[in-house]
Amino acid sequence: MATLQPQHHHLLLRHRPPPPRLRLRLPTRPPRPHRLLPPARAVSAAAAASTAALEDFRRWLSSQGAVEGKAFPAAVPEGLGLVAARDLPRGEVVAEVPKKLWMDADAVAASDIGRACGGGGGLRPWVAVALLLLREVARGADSPWAPYLAILPRQTDSTIFWSEEELLEIQGTQLLSTTVGVKEYVQSEFESVEAEIINANKDLFPGTITSDDFLWAFGILRSRVFPELRGDKLALIPFADLVNHSPTITSEGSSWEIKGKGLFGREAMFSLRTSVDVKSGEQIYIQYDLDKSNAELALDYGFIESNSSRDSYTVTLEISESDPFYGDKLDIAELNGLGETAYFDIVLDEPLPSQMLTYLRLLCIGGTDAFILEALFRNSVWGHLELPLSPDNEESICQVMRDACKSALDAYQTTIQEDEEISQRENLPPRLKIAIGVRAGEKKVLQQIDDIFKQREEELDGLEYYQERRLKDLGLVGDNGEIIFWET
Numbered sequence: 176m177a178t179l180q181p182q183h184h185h186l187l188l189r190h191r192p193p194p195p196r197l198r199l200r201l202p203t204r205p206p207r208p209h210r211l212l213p214p215a216r217a218v219s220a221a222a223a224a225s226t227a228a229l230e231d232f233r234r235w236l237s238s239q240g241a242v243e244g245k246a247f248p249a250a251v252p253e254g255l256g257l258v259a260a261r262d263l264p265r266g267e268v269v270a271e272v273p274k275k276l277w278m279d280a281d282a283v284a285a286s287d288i289g290r291a292c293g294g295g296g297g298l299r300p301w302v303a304v305a306l307l308l309l310r311e312v313a314r315g316a317d318s319p320w321a322p323y324l325a326i327l328p329r330q331t332d333s334t335i336f337w338s339e340e341e342l343l344e345i346q347g348t349q350l351l352s353t354t355v356g357v358k359e360y361v362q363s364e365f366e367s368v369e370a371e372i373i374n375a376n377k378d379l380f381p382g383t384i385t386s387d388d389f390l391w392a393f394g395i396l397r398s399r400v401f402p403e404l405r406g407d408k409l410a411l412i413p414f415a416d417l418v419n420h421s422p423t424i425t426s427e428g429s430s431w432e433i434k435g436k437g438l439f440g441r442e443a444m445f446s447l448r449t450s451v452d453v454k455s456g457e458q459i460y461i462q463y464d465l466d467k468s469n470a471e472l473a474l475d476y477g478f479i480e481s482n483s484s485r486d487s488y489t490v491t492l493e494i495s496e497s498d499p500f501y502g503d504k505l506d507i508a509e510l511n512g513l514g515e516t517a518y519f520d521i522v523l524d525e526p527l528p529s530q531m532l533t534y535l536r537l538l539c540i541g542g543t544d545a546f547i548l549e550a551l552f553r554n555s556v557w558g559h560l561e562l563p564l565s566p567d568n569e570e571s572i573c574q575v576m577r578d579a580c581k582s583a584l585d586a587y588q589t590t591i592q593e594d595e596e597i598s599q600r601e602n603l604p605p606r607l608k609i610a611i612g613v614r615a616g617e618k619k620v621l622q623q624i625d626d627i628f629k630q631r632e633e634e635l636d637g638l639e640y641y642q643e644r645r646l647k648d649l650g651l652v653g654d655n656g657e658i659i660f661w662e663t
């Protein structure tokens with residue numbers, strides 16, 4: 176009937192992909208052998224791109240017409256970032272990057288990869304750009320993007336790069352199942368691409384490309400592509416992609432635009448603006464995405480925020496195929512824009528999503544309430560279910576949700592209180608901080624859901640149900656529940 180599933184692959188994969196500061200590798204973790212990738216930095220300030228590589232990159236930017244006068248790339252606590260070269264007012268353009276520097280579908284089409292696979296159009300856009308990235312890395316100094324590739328991080332703190340030991344810290348979380356799901360998806364894409372493209376074009380990929388290399392490319396795209404540049408528009412924009420995220424920037428508007436395409440033949444230009452005033456020498460930040468939960472931030476970028484509105488839990492509800500009223504329930508759900516399975520993202524300190532109780536009531540209909548599923552009510556049933564149907568039905572939804580919360584909470588290895596104690600310790604590795612933040616956040620939301628339904632259980636006797644509302648509508652019961660006789 177109703178299940179709280181600790182996973183949400185569906186949501187994740189449907190979602191856009193895009194990483195941290197002082198991303199220090201955990202001291203316990205020996206670096207994996209990596210055959211293809213260059214000795215670029217492993218996302219940590221300590222391993223930030225060498226001064227020489229950064230200088231090279233800056234020279235490359237100027238020689239290629241990227242406007243670098245107002246902001247320059249520099250080592251910052253988040254790895255690399257953009258620093259203001261002078262005082263910049265809000266709205267000022269801080270970086271302009273001509274299209275010829277982008278790694279996008281057009282660059283794929285114009286490359287060896289494009290030639291080898293019919294323009295690259297048959298590939299998923301992210302797979303095509305990932306292959307271009309790997310091919311250009313394989314070309315070493317011959318690649319036109321070599322100075323850019325040399326400053327890319329080897330890893331971020333995204334959970335896709337965590338060791339098994341590190342992943343143990345998020346046991347029981349939705350983030351773990353999502354991470355595993357994403358890695359499986361990337362692995363399966365790798366296997367097809369390896370068979371169909373890499374092995375068939377050994378001249379383009381003379382060295383070995385491993386699934387770790389492919390995962391690296393996926394992680395780079397996921398952490399660096401501007402969220403709106405999805406699908407066919409997916410593009411790595413060197414220089415602009417050095418901008419880091421700040422939780423203090425809360426403006427919704429986009430901090431970038433694409434200018435100039437087709438205007439008097441002028442080449443398209445990616446233009447990044449600062450959304451706040453920045454003083455000379457300070458770092459320029461943007462808001463990556465106000466809608467992402469901490470689990471999504473951890474998966475995409477490898478950092479989280481302390482803000483409670485980022486703590487969320489996705490409840491998955493399902494109409495069971497073994498339900499005797501399966502067909503009717505499914506029909507009603509579909510008529511109202513939902514399906515056999517429905518996902519509800521619950522955010523800490525926020526009310527339950529509006530349709531969740533309605534859907535839950537539908538799932539829990541049985542016994543004498545089943546009359547409401549009859550065809551006669553098909554157009555009005557959803558409206559009826561927006562309010563309590565019967566004491567039995569309302570009690571069932573509370574039980575279902577409380578049982579599900581209990582079993583989800585039992586799957587975590589620590590309690591919220593234990594997490595809070597651990598998080599007070601000094602010098603916690605960044606990945607452990609992420610793990611604690613996400614698992615504590617999920618548990619708080621589950622606790623909140625349980626509290627909501629516990630309170631509801633206590634109020635069952637005082638609620639007004641369908642039959643009572645119906646009698647009132649017919650004028651047979653007064654507002655205080657008294658029976659109205661014809662003779663009075």
Ligand SMILES: C[S@@+](CC[C@H](N)C(=O)[O-])C[C@H]1O[C@@H](n2cnc3c(N)ncnc32)[C@H](O)[C@@H]1O
Binds near residue numbers: 194255328417
């Ligand atoms: C678009 S890139 C920005 C450039 C990146 N700092 C670098 O060194 O290449 C996104 C990555 O930067 C890091 N990052 C950005 N904002 C951060 C923040 N507020 N805290 C920690 N890391 C951040 C994360 O590693 C993230 O995956």
